[in-house]
Amino acid sequence: MYNFSFQAVEVAQVMDEALDANKTDIILRCIKMAESRVSTVLPIQYSTSKSVSTFHNLFTASWVYSKVVTLGISFLEQERRYSDAIDLLKLLQNVFTCDVKRGYWALRLSVDLEHLGYIDESLQVAENGLLDPWVRAGSRMALQRRVLRLGKPPRRWKVPSFSKSVLRKIPEVYVQGRPLNSEMGAKNRFYNEEGTQCGVEELALDYYAAEGWQGVHTESGIWLTIFGLLMWDVIYADVPNVFHTRFQNAPLDLGTDSFYTARASIIASHLQQIHDGMAEEFLIKSWETHNGTSCRGVNWDRHSLDELRAAVTCVRGSCLASFCKLLCEDYRSWSSGMPDLLLWRFCGEYSGEAKLVEVKGPKDRLSEQQRAWLLMLMDCGFAVEVCKVKPL
Numbered sequence: 001m002y003n004f005s006f007q008a009v010e011v012a013q014v015m016d017e018a019l020d021a022n023k024t025d026i027i028l029r030c031i032k033m034a035e036s037r038v039s040t041v042l043p044i045q046y047s048t049s050k051s052v053s054t055f056h057n058l059f060t061a062s063w064v065y066s067k068v069v070t071l072g073i074s075f076l077e078q079e080r081r082y083s084d085a086i087d088l089l090k091l092l093q094n095v096f097t098c099d100v101k102r103g104y105w106a107l108r109l110s111v112d113l114e115h116l117g118y119i120d121e122s123l124q125v126a127e128n129g130l131l132d133p134w135v136r137a138g139s140r141m142a143l144q145r146r147v148l149r150l151g152k153p154p155r156r157w158k159v160p161s162f163s164k165s166v167l168r169k170i171p172e173v174y175v176q177g178r179p180l181n182s183e184m185g186a187k188n189r190f191y192n193e194e195g196t197q198c199g200v201e202e203l204a205l206d207y208y209a210a211e212g213w214q215g216v217h218t219e220s221g222i223w224l225t226i227f228g229l230l231m232w233d234v235i236y237a238d239v240p241n242v243f244h245t246r247f248q249n250a251p252l253d254l255g256t257d258s259f260y261t262a263r264a265s266i267i268a269s270h271l272q273q274i275h276d277g278m279a280e281e282f283l284i285k286s287w288e289t290h291n292g293t294s295c296r297g298v299n300w301d302r303h304s305l306d307e308l309r310a311a312v313t314c315v316r317g318s319c320l321a322s323f324c325k326l327l328c329e330d331y332r333s334w335s336s337g338m339p340d341l342l343l344w345r346f347c348g349e350y351s352g353e354a355k356l357v358e359v360k361g362p363k364d365r366l367s368e369q370q371r372a373w374l375l376m377l378m379d380c381g382f383a384v385e386v387c388k389v390k391p392l
Helices: 006-021 024-040 042-048 054-059 061-078 082-095 102-115 119-129 137-150 200-209 221-230 257-261 264-290 305-314 317-334 368-379
Strands: 172-179 189-191 197-199 214-217 341-346 352-360 384-391
Touching: 006 024, 006 061, 024 061, 024 082, 054 061, 061 082, 061 102, 082 102, 102 119, 102 137, 119 137, 137 317, 137 368, 172 200, 197 200, 200 214, 200 341, 200 352, 200 384, 221 264, 221 305, 221 317, 257 264, 257 317, 264 305, 264 317, 305 341, 305 352, 317 368, 352 368, 368 384
Parallel strands: 172 384, 352 384
Antiparallel strands: 172 189, 189 197, 214 341, 341 352
C-alpha cells in the first residue's frame, strides 16, 4: 500500500545533515533531486490513487520529497533567492492539492512576491489562499492579516468580512521585572522577588500566584495530554486500516481529516458527555487503565493526576468539548502554539475557573499561530490574555 522509497528517506536525511553543517552545495543538490521527483512522480500518484485514503499519502516517497523541497525553500529565502523559492512554491501548490502545508506555502509565496516588489500578485495569492479549504490555523490568520495590510485603497476598496474577527483585541496585562545584565547574553532572563534568576514565564507565574492562581508553564504539553486521556476511546476506536502494528502510538489517520470523518458518531457522543461534565471521570479512567502506555501527545511523567484533575475541574465542560473537537478535526494544525501558561483556582471543592496566558518578553511578539489559538480559545469560551513582561 505504501510507496515509501528508501531513496526518499535517504535524501531527507542528507538534507537535514547538510542544513546542520551549512553545506550549500549538498543542500542545492538535494533540492534539485527532490524537485525532479515531485515534478514527475507525484501527479501520477494523485491521479491514480483515489481509492487510497488521504492519510496514506503521508507514507509515499513523494510526500517525503515535498518536505525536502519545503526545507529547501526556507534555505533559499535565507539566501534571498526569492525567485527560486517562488518557483518551488508554485510547483508544490500545483502538485499537492490536499495538504495542510498549502497554507504555509501560500503564505511564503505571498511574502516572497512582496520581497520582489510584486505587491498586486502577492495580494492575489493571499486572497486565493483564503479560498482554499486546506489553509488553516495560523497560516490562515497570517494570510488574512496580509490581505488587510496589502488590500487597502486603491488596490481594494471593500473591507473583507473577516476584518473585525481578525482585529479583535486580546486582553493584556503588564508585569515588571528586574532584568539581568544584557551583556551576559541571557535573553529574557529576570530576577524574581527572591533574587533568583528566572524566565519570563516563571515571573508571570509568580505574578498570578499573588492573585490566587495555581498553574503550570506547559504550552501545548498539558493540553495534548488532556486530549489524549479524555479521548482515549475515540483515538483507539475500531477503525479499519489505521493500526498496522502494536508499536504505533496513534492511528495512522490522526492529524488528517480522515480521523474525524471515520469516527464522527463516536466523537459526537463523547464530546456531548464531556460537555455535560464527564471529563474528570474520563480522565481518571484513562489514567488508571492505561498509565504508561505510549500515546501520542500524552506525557505520563510531567503532570500528576491531581494536577490534571484540578485543571479539568476548573475548565468548563463546554470549553473542553470545543477544544477536543478542534483537535479531532485537525490535530496537525492545532497541536502546537497554545498559550504558555494554564492557570486555575478553585471557587469551592468541585468548581473553579481557568485562564490561559501567553507570556511575552520585552521584544517578543505573538506569532500568527499563537494569535490564531488565542482567538479560537476566546470563541470556545476560554478566558485568555497576553502577559507582557517589561524591565523595571
